[in-house]
Amino acid sequence: MRGDFWMNESSPQFVEKKCLCCGRIYKSESDYLNGTSRWRTCSQKNLWFTCSCGSTLILLKKHYCSFVPPGPVSSQAASIIAQLSAKQELPYLSTAIMEFQSLLSSGLETPAHLAVALKKDPVLAAEVLEIANNLKVPTGQKIGSLEHAIVYVGHKTLSEIVLVAGTKLLKFKTKHYSQEIFWQEAFVSAAIAESLGLRLNWKQNLDELFLAAALANIGKVVGAIAFPGEIDRIWRIVSTSNPEGQGRTWLQAETEIHGIGHRILGEIGAVTWGFPLSIIETAMDHHRLPLIGLGAEAPTILEIASFANQAAHRLLGHEWRIEKDVLKGYFYRFFRQESELRNFLDGVKAENAHLFKI
Numbered sequence: 327m328r329g330d331f332w333m334n335e336s337s338p339q340f341v342e343k344k345c346l347c348c349g350r351i352y353k354s355e356s357d358y359l360n361g362t363s364r365w366r367t368c369s370q371k372n373l374w375f376t377c378s379c380g381s382t383l384i385l386l387k388k389h390y391c392s393f394v395p396p397g398p399v400s401s402q403a404a405s406i407i408a409q410l411s412a413k414q415e416l417p418y419l420s421t422a423i424m425e426f427q428s429l430l431s432s433g434l435e436t437p438a439h440l441a442v443a444l445k446k447d448p449v450l451a452a453e454v455l456e457i458a459n460n461l462k463v464p465t466g467q468k469i470g471s472l473e474h475a476i477v478y479v480g481h482k483t484l485s486e487i488v489l490v491a492g493t494k495l496l497k498f499k500t501k502h503y504s505q506e507i508f509w510q511e512a513f514v515s516a517a518i519a520e521s522l523g524l525r526l527n528w529k530q531n532l533d534e535l536f537l538a539a540a541l542a543n544i545g546k547v548v549g550a551i552a553f554p555g556e557i558d559r560i561w562r563i564v565s566t567s568n569p570e571g572q573g574r575t576w577l578q579a580e581t582e583i584h585g586i587g588h589r590i591l592g593e594i595g596a597v598t599w600g601f602p603l604s605i606i607e608t609a610m611d612h613h614r615l616p617l618i619g620l621g622a623e624a625p626t627i628l629e630i631a632s633f634a635n636q637a638a639h640r641l642l643g644h645e646w647r648i649e650k651d652v653l654k655g656y657f658y659r660f661f662r663q664e665s666e667l668r669n670f671l672d673g674v675k676a677e678n679a680h681l682f683k684i
C-alpha cells in the first residue's frame with residue numbers, strides 16, 4: 327500500500343531533506359517512498375523513518391497534513407488506524423524515544439555518550455536496563471549500567487529495546503487487565519523462545535527472537551489503550567476456567583464479544599511504532615499452525631515465537647488458554663517426546679525464576 331502522505335496544503339512541494347549518514351537527498355514523493363522503511367509517528371505527531379542506509383530521519387508535523395503508513399499494512403489495519411487517529415485514540419511513543427533512535431543510528435556516539443543521552447529520561451533508562459537484563463548474559467553476570475548494556479546488546483538490538491521500553495511505559499486504560507499481567511506473559515514467552523533458539527542452534531540473532539516473542543501479543547497493548555472495555559471483557563472470560571474446568575482462549579473470547587482481533591491491533595501497533603518486519607509478522611500470524619514437521623528446514627522467528635506464545639500458558643498454569651492444535655503442531659515441529667518438552671520447560675522456568683514472582 328502506498329502511504330497517504332505529507333503534502334502540506336500551503337505548499338505544493340515536498341520538503342527537501344538530506345541524510346547526514348549517507349548523503350541521500352529526499353525531494354519528491356518517490357524519493358521518500360522508495361528504499362525507506364519503518365515509518366512511525368511520535369507523540370508530537372512528527373514522522374520518523376529509516377533511510378536505506380539504516381539511519382533515522384524526521385519529517386516535522388508542519389511538513390505533512392495526513393499519514394497512513396506505507397508498506398506492509400493491510401487494508402483493515404489501515405482503516406482502523408485512520409479511525410483511531412481521527413478520534414485521537416491511537417497511542418504513540420514519546421518523541422524522546424525517536425530522538426534517541428536517531429542519535430543511535432548516526433553511529434557517531436560512544437556507549438558513554440549514548441548512556442548519558444538515555445539517562446535524560448530516567449524511567450525509560452530503567453526499563454531499558456531491565457529488558458537488557460532479561461536477555462541472557464552468557465557469564466550469568468547482571469548488567470549493572472546503561473553503558474554496559476549498550477556494549478553488550480549492540481546498537482541494533484538497543485534500538486529495538488528502546489522501542490519495547492517505550493511500549494512498556496504506555497499506560498493501560500483497562501480496569502482489570504493490567505500491564506503486569508501482559509508483560510509477565512510477554513517475557514515468559516520471550517525466555518521460552520530464546521531458550522528454544524539455543525536448543526535448536528539458532529544461527530540468527532537470538533535477541534531478535536527474544537523481542538519478537540515478547541511482542542507477539544502487542545495488539546493487546548493497543549487494545550488496552552484504545553478499546554479498554556473490550557479487553558476487560560475478554561480478560562474476564564479467559565482469566566479463569568469455568569466450573570467444569572473448560573476455559574476459553576483469547577481468540578475464542580474475541581469472537582464471543584465480536585471485538586477487533588488482537589492480531590489486527592498487533593499489526594497496527596507494530597507498524598505505528600516502527601518495529602521491524604519480523605515483529606510485524608509475528609504480531610499478525612502467531613496463532614498460525616506450522617506447515618512442516620520435525621527435521622524439516624530451519625525454523626523461522628514466527629514459528630519459534632508462536633510455540634513460545636502457547637507454551638507460556640503452560641508454564642504460567644493457564645492450561646485452558648492453550649490452543650491445543652497449535653501447541654501440538656509445534657510440539658511435533660521441535661520435539662520428539664513429551665518428556666523432552668517437559669524437561670525443556672522446567673529448565674526455562676528454573677533459569678528465569680524472577681519472571682514467575684508476580
